[in-house]
Amino acid sequence: MVRKKVKLAYIENDSCRRVTYRKRVKNLVKKTRELSVLCGVDACAIIYGQDEQAPVVWPSSEEEAKRIISDYNSKSELDPSQRGFNQYTFLNDSVIKAKERLLKLQRKNREKQIANMIGFG
Amino acid sequence: MVRKKVKLAYIENDSCRRVTYRKRVKNLVKKTRELSVLCGVDACAIIYGQDEQAPVVWPSSEEEAKRIISDYNSKSELDPSQRGFNQYTFLNDSVIKAKERLLKLQRKNREKQIANMIGFG
DNA sequence: CGGCCTATGTATAACAG
DNA sequence: TCTGTTATACATAGGCC
Numbered sequence: 001m002v003r004k005k006v007k008l009a010y011i012e013n014d015s016c017r018r019v020t021y022r023k024r025v026k027n028l029v030k031k032t033r034e035l036s037v038l039c040g041v042d043a044c045a046i047i048y049g050q051d052e053q054a055p056v057v058w059p060s061s062e063e064e065a066k067r068i069i070s071d072y073n074s075k076s077e078l079d080p081s082q083r084g085f086n087q088y089t090f091l092n093d094s095v096i097k098a099k100e101r102l103l104k105l106q107r108k109n110r111e112k113q114i115a116n117m118i119g120f121g
Numbered sequence: 122m123v124r125k126k127v128k129l130a131y132i133e134n135d136s137c138r139r140v141t142y143r144k145r146v147k148n149l150v151k152k153t154r155e156l157s158v159l160c161g162v163d164a165c166a167i168i169y170g171q172d173e174q175a176p177v178v179w180p181s182s183e184e185e186a187k188r189i190i191s192d193y194n195s196k197s198e199l200d201p202s203q204r205g206f207n208q209y210t211f212l213n214d215s216v217i218k219a220k221e222r223l224l225k226l227q228r229k230n231r232e233k234q235i236a237n238m239i240g241f242g
Numbered sequence: 243c244g245g246c247c248t249a250t251g252t253a254t255a256a257c258a259g
Numbered sequence: 260t261c262t263g264t265t266a267t268a269c270a271t272a273g274g275c276c
Contacts, residue, residue: 002253002254002255002256002265002266002267002268002269003254003255003256003257003265003266003267003268004255004256004267005268006159006254006255006268008155008158008159009158009159010158010159010160010161011159011160011161015260016255016256017159017160017161018260019255019260019261020159020160020254020255021156021159021160021162022261023253023254023255024152024155024156024159024160024253024254025156027152027252027253027254028149028152028153028156028164031145031148031149031152032149032166034129034145035142035145035146035149035168037129037130037131038127038129038130038131038132038138038141038142038145039131039132039138039141039142039145040131040132040138041142041168041169041170042168042169043149043166043167043168043169044165044166044167044168045153045164045165045166045167046164046165046166047156047162047163047164047165048162048163048164049162125250125272125273126251127271127272136243137272137273139243140243140244140272140273141271141272143244144270144271144272145270145271148269148270148271152253244276245275245276246274246275246276247273247274247275247276248271248272248273248274249271249272249273249274250270250271250272251269251270251271251272252268252269252270252271253267253268253269253270254265254266254267254268254269255265255266255267255268256264256265256266256267257263257264257265257266258262258263258264258265259261259262259263259264
């Protein structure tokens with residue numbers, strides 16, 4: 001959205017599309033992190049790239065995922081009724097399971113790559 | 122990030138935090154959609170607001186979720202080996218299940234609210 | 243609180259090497 | 260193709276109703 005007002009449509013040119021993809025993923029992840037920190041909410045971003053083996057996921061660090069899982073578990077202990085089948089725990093559960101699985105799948109070098117990509121810190 | 126370079130830290134003031142939350146969620150969802158359309162990739166954003174019943178989720182429309190599920194199913198039919206336990210289908214499966222569940226949970230008025238919030242279209 | 247405004251910081255399309 | 264630069268559009272903090 002700059003030297004020309006780009007219309008919201010699939011970018012046909014492969015080269016342009018990939019450049020745009022990398023730039024935008026980087027900032028999408030950055031924004032997700034900012035929202036989470038600034039507002040103290042849990043947020044999650046998942047992007048399935050075209051050729052990439054694993055999707056880009058945030059939160060991706062072990063620390064972050066552990067914190068979220070830990071929060072969830074401690075809440076459940078405090079109030080067992082929260083384990084019931086309601087919308088909130090239901091959805092949280094799905095996301096947490098996905099996160100747990102992702103944790104196992106992520107490779108150290110992949111994490112470093114993404115961290116570097118978004119200019120982590 | 123404007124009339125003052127806001128530091129990346131939890132916003133203590135309740136009122137400011139909620140205003141920032143609404144503004145940023147709106148744009149995060151918009152950006153997620155843009156990335157998805159421009160680059161032809163599947164992307165997903167989930168934000169657990171503080172007081173909201175349901176998380177803000179994108180994609181949230183029935184059409185979009187159906188398209189993704191349909192894509193997945195047709196791929197599986199074409200190549201049953203893809204159903205095997207590998208990273209790609211594994212992760213897709215998790216996300217799709219989450220989306221299917223979200224579909225059932227979403228209320229029409231909630232959708233309208235979000236659509237309006239992000240200035241859909 | 244919920245919108246709207248606007249000055250300013252950011253994101254990014256196009257370009258250059 | 261990827262990385263760096265730059266000009267311009269976009270996002271948004273702080274005000275004001």
